[in-house]
Amino acid sequence: MTKARSHTWQDIQQRIRQNITDGVWVPGQLIPGEVTLAAQFGCARTTVNRALRELAQTGVIDRKRKAGTRVAMMKARRVTAEIPVIRSQVEAQSQQYRFDVLKRKFDVPLVSVKTAMKLRKGSKALHIQSIHYAGAAPYIYEDRWINIQTIPQVVEVDLGQTSVNEWLVENIPFTRGEFVVEAIEANKTVARALKVADCASIIKSRRLTWIESRSVTLVNLYYAPGYQMKFEI
Amino acid sequence: MTKARSHTWQDIQQRIRQNITDGVWVPGQLIPGEVTLAAQFGCARTTVNRALRELAQTGVIDRKRKAGTRVAMMKARRVTAEIPVIRSQVEAQSQQYRFDVLKRKFDVPLVSVKTAMKLRKGSKALHIQSIHYAGAAPYIYEDRWINIQTIPQVVEVDLGQTSVNEWLVENIPFTRGEFVVEAIEANKTVARALKVADCASIIKSRRLTWIESRSVTLVNLYYAPGYQMKFEI
DNA sequence: ATTGACATTATGTACATACATAATAAAAAT
């Protein structure tokens, strides 16, 4: 019996992981309870609990009260990505960042935008269109709507200096939302903005964020051809 | 003084969140220490710790020993998605799932594949190409390489019954890897497989997974036009 | 002024204990 005398939850977690990757516990199988494991590893139950809790969070195991803990079937994999502000993305490639605001205007949004953002009938929203450049080349074309009911302060922001995006992430600290990615053929507007052919395949992302039940902003981003979105598994 | 007499870490977390969204604590600001907060909320420090720990994990706050805790500047947003097995995706749309294996063969992979998977020079890998259908329509075209050094058992699997993907997720429990998404124009092979025009814009994803330092599989998926990939923020 | 030793401090963790809660199994009532 080798005694690795470290009872950090990370160590316990590692040993549990080991049992799974080594096939000691196979997917679907019930693993020993917390008390048993604690005794086995010679640590407190709370430590085992912490180790298991984080494994459940990342989807390696499934836990249910009374039913116990079993190795996940992994019907789904969780992928995650850090989506930095565009400036950082560009500068990370050691390229010069620059952006142009093409339009900044209060508009009555399209019905699709209005319903998505739960805007009141007839109310206007701030509509901003801009191009982000990496060096001389267009990098991303941005088409954004902002709910000025939720964020009235945004009206005062000087867009010559900071992009709305950066202003928002620095001043509106906590939002939730959805992020949808699809492939499209560039339409005329987008093609002209990104300086690509009309039928070019590009990634479009659509992000809608909320504070509580109030929409903040709806952003459509059109990425220049060749853009890769990277995730971790 | 209203006393919400619940000291669950979720409640404490909610109240801390509230302070951030309400602008009581602005981005970059140092917030009170754990002991202070515990006294304020009338709970144990460990409970505050749990609440703050999870907030740090999701990137709402930044913590450093001795330096204290401050509201994050949110330079980047974390997005996550559940990527289910294709069968589940199709069946979730209440459509019939079916797949065809076009090719299943041991090949010496291209150099790009070989280096990405860290395969030994000249060694073969299992190469599988298949089409996944949603109802009658092609849904995803799959081009996969499997490292048979890592997963020798896969050679025995009957591909008529279960797709390799499903077999892998059910039998190889714990892998890490990367997942890259981009927009491409369908080439001849893909276009024929998905029954779309040659220049059609489609999403291509490339997933490479590892067990420890041994590659498991490299999968290129080509999604039918219109496919949307959804993430949570 | 710079370096190094040391104290200070806020977060991080481990543990024992106690109780809460959800899901299940067993027992009782219909």
Place this chain on the structure above:
DNA sequence: ATTTTTATTATGTATGTACATAATGTCAAT
């Protein structure tokens, strides 16, 4: 046989205590 009630059990959480660790500031030695 079916439903309802009750007990059981494994996970989930809260707390006090103790100590670990990393980062910072302080003060003395050079």
